[in-house]
Amino acid sequence: MVSAQTASTRWLVRIIPLILGGCAGFATYVLVKRICIDFFLHTRHQSGAATAILVLYFLFLLLMLVTYFRVLVVIQHNPGVTPLGQKAIQLREADKKRKRRSQGTETDLEAGERYESCPDSNPDSPGLERFYSKDVFMCNTDGRPFWCSSCCNWKVDRAHHCSELERCVKKMDHFCPWVGGVIGETSFKFFIQFTFYTAVYCLIVIIAAAICLAQRIQSGAGTDGVVIAIIALSAFFGLFTFTMACTSMRYACMNLTNVDYVKSKRVVHQLAIRVPRGTTKGPNYGVITYPLPKPGNGPGVHAPEESARDQLATRTFAIIKTEMGENPWDLGPYRNWKSIMGDSWIDWFLPFKHSPCASFENNESFYEMGPLYQQLRERFSLPSLSSEEEKETRELKKQLHSDGTDSTPS
Numbered sequence: 001m002v003s004a005q006t007a008s009t010r011w012l013v014r015i016i017p018l019i020l021g022g023c024a025g026f027a028t029y030v031l032v033k034r035i036c037i038d039f040f041l042h043t044r045h046q047s048g049a050a051t052a053i054l055v056l057y058f059l060f061l062l063l064m065l066v067t068y069f070r071v072l073v074v075i076q077h078n079p080g081v082t083p084l085g086q087k088a089i090q091l092r093e094a095d096k097k098r099k100r101r102s103q104g105t106e107t108d109l110e111a112g113e114r115y116e117s118c119p120d121s122n123p124d125s126p127g128l129e130r131f132y133s134k135d136v137f138m139c140n141t142d143g144r145p146f147w148c149s150s151c152c153n154w155k156v157d158r159a160h161h162c163s164e165l166e167r168c169v170k171k172m173d174h175f176c177p178w179v180g181g182v183i184g185e186t187s188f189k190f191f192i193q194f195t196f197y198t199a200v201y202c203l204i205v206i207i208a209a210a211i212c213l214a215q216r217i218q219s220g221a222g223t224d225g226v227v228i229a230i231i232a233l234s235a236f237f238g239l240f241t242f243t244m245a246c247t248s249m250r251y252a253c254m255n256l257t258n259v260d261y262v263k264s265k266r267v268v269h270q271l272a273i274r275v276p277r278g279t280t281k282g283p284n285y286g287v288i289t290y291p292l293p294k295p296g297n298g299p300g301v302h303a304p305e306e307s308a309r310d311q312l313a314t315r316t317f318a319i320i321k322t323e324m325g326e327n328p329w330d331l332g333p334y335r336n337w338k339s340i341m342g343d344s345w346i347d348w349f350l351p352f353k354h355s356p357c358a359s360f361e362n363n364e365s366f367y368e369m370g371p372l373y374q375q376l377r378e379r380f381s382l383p384s385l386s387s388e389e390e391k392e393t394r395e396l397k398k399q400l401h402s403d404g405t406d407s408t409p410s
Contacts, residue, residue, distance in 0.1 A: 016177055020068075023233060024061070027205055030230045031057055035212045044215065053208045060201040067194035068179070070351040074190060075181035080358070081167040082159055085152030086126065119147035119154075123292035127154045131272075132290035132315055135364045136373065139272040143288030143319045157366040158329070160259050171357070173248075173257040184257075189340055189355045192252065195245035202238030206231055255329050255336035255370075265325050272317035273373075275382050279316050285380050286319045320380050322372070330370040339368065 032054065040050035084092075120128075131137045131145045131154065138157045139145055146155040148168050155161075160172040162182050171185035183191045209231045216224060251257060256264055272288065281287050291314065322328060331339065339357045341348045360368055377384075 017072075017180065020178070023237070024065075027230055027234065028057075028061070030226055031205055031208055034224070034226060035208055039212050039216070043221075049211075053204070056204050057201075057208070060197055060204060063197040064194065064201045067190055067197055067351045071179045071183075071187055071190045071194050074187045075179060075183075078186050079165070079167075079182055080170045080172075080184040080186040081165065082151065082156055082170060083127075083153060084167070085120075088150070088152035091152075118149075119144060120152075123294050125154070129291075130154075130156075132317070133363070134366070135274040136369065137272055137366065139270055139317075139319060141270065141319070143272050143286065143317060158257075158260075160257075171257050172259055173251070174259070185358045186354060188248070188252070188257070189342070190351045192245060192248045192341070193349070193351050195241045195248060199238055199242040199245050202234040202241065205234040206238060209234070252340040253333040253337050255327065255331060255339065260327075264327065268324050269322045269326065269328055270319065271322070271328065271376070272319055273377065273382060274385065275316050275318045276385055277314060277316050279318065279383060282318065282380065282382075284320075285382075287316055288319060289316045290314070318380065318382050320376055320382075322376065326372055328369055328372045328376075329367050330372065331368060332370070 036050040036054055040046045040053070119125075128145070131139075137145060144154075147153075148155050148159075148161055150161060150166060151168050153168070155168055156170060159168045159170050161167070162169045162172055162175060164175045165182055169182050169184040171188065173183040173188055173191075175182045176191070179187075179191065179194070181187075209227050213223060213227050213231070216222060216227075247258075251261055254261070254264075260267075275287070277289070279287055330336065339360070340355050342353055342356060347353050357367060360366075365373075376382075
């Protein structure tokens, strides 16, 4: 049965675009007809003021609408969710079939339902190789990645589970009913642009309406209730979107999301950092070797028939912790901003290209690591990889790539 919270959220998602459309339509009528045409042109004969206001108004109305629809499209078609595990797919399909039989209609899963509370213990667990083929990833105290008990899959770095979607979302910021879905790595840039342009749009309406109201009072024409109403409406939405824009820009410069920021002062990140094969446990860190040993084999021992993929993936990782509040992905304000908004100032203002961070993933990490990564290696005196091991890794990767068997994103 669908939870009351989920049902109400989905109704809000359907209704809010209509409310926003009505508000924009009302504002357009008041500003164009009552303020610019009736007052500035016909009453005051100030064609220059009317023209300037109309040009600015329709420019930022267009930018607001384009960025709003860009956010809507991305959220609906590319929300940045991570794949479901096979068991979650099977169980969800079984739940839907059971509920159709019992109720006669297809209903959603209840929000927050858990399927697999314990991580997959299979050493060859699907998706696990994606983590240990990298040089660093977030992990638990046992050295394995975090597990999502609802999605039945390993959680990529910086992903958070969204109860409204019942999926893990990469760099999830928040669920926003105003734009009909979850704001994450694929939509955060466009959300910043939308809130910024909406705040400027509201400011233009407030200024034009305030000038109109002041001149009416000075000329003895009295106040206009409709103009006062549009000032109040624009002030409400303007203050809200200005606050959201400033907050989101601040998070972008810090390379944090809203979810990250809430716990940023007290969080301690645990990372698995690659070290040379055979490295033993240190005085202030533990180690883990991948692939995990299969039953009957000792640690790091592989059967003769294992493939080149297994040889490539034989890696040792040191398990270390950051200090409280440290952010391993902090590149500095300017580079943080560019990782979200793009390399060019044109990308900062126009909603065409996706954020660079949405396609960054390479062989080192899921997201670009900041200076703290090297500082951690020095802080814990982690040994560096030998040139021979690095060369071996590159050659094996080329071999797997040429064979068409490498499934690890580059």
